[in-house]
Amino acid sequence: MIVLNVLLYYLVIIPVSLLPFPVIYGISNILYFIFYYVTGYRKKVVLKNIRNSFPEKSEKEVQEICQKFYKHFCDLVVESIKTFTISEKQVRKRFTVINPEVSDKYFMQNRSVLFAGGHYNNWELLAVGIDQYIKHKAVGIYTPLSNKYFDIKMQNTRGRFGLVMLSSKAVKRFLDANKNNLSGIIFGFDQSPSNPKSAYWMKFLNQDTGVQFGIEKFAKEYNYPVVYGTINKVKRGHYSLYLVDVADQPQETPYGYIIEKITHLLEKDIIKEPEYWLWTHKRWKHKKPEGV
16 A cells, blocks of 8 residues: 555656646646546536525526536646645745735734635645745644545645644644744634534525534634635636634634634635635535534
8 A cells, every 4th residue: 555655656646746837737627528527526516515505596507617616626636736846936926925914913913813714726825835925833724634645745745835734633732832832823614524513503605504613712712813814816826815804802702703704704705706615525414403
């Protein structure tokens, strides 16, 4: 198994990663044809998610969103592979933070900050580039891969230019140990919660949706400000991050305010340009438990 992982990494992933961008986008076009027309990779899941999220749209509109999504998704695949060898110069050229002053002001106040974001546009390029733009030390919360070899490779790739990778199981331990260090901790909050009974339930894209409550829990416990980040696609292969203040004093906010605010901000982004969200994810695999 280890041998196969090594061969895949050095004979496929790295050679593809070293290709120039015009070539990898040629590969993306081929993948799009295969995923959309030949194999229909998770197409039933994608179409079901889009139909349930936009019941007011016609079938023609649903199919158009689906098609645009697969084009973007294939770009995301090759762009993610590209991050294994991308240069710092290319990262700065292709990813920028429009208004870093939103979070930098908390650095000047000697306060750590929690960043909230969804799987929208290219979060992998954000992971590689974010530490170059903010004053805080960037820390990314992630769920470790079951494949240990590629888990290490992913950590090394995302951390090439400064990001610290932190397992979701070690967040509290990290926060307790780093109270005197100014960190910008990045939470991807739009994944389906592992335990629906402990999730925060609300309407999201016209559906009862369980949302992970961790970011609000930690924000209130440590009174760390919460900032939401929207990743915009400027053009193919180029992205920008726009930051929005959510809660300056989390401990003063009512229960559920933070999680509802960031979820509604993500929903607004998705409604505006739905093709850029990760529709292949089985977001609604859990049903709202009775009594919640």
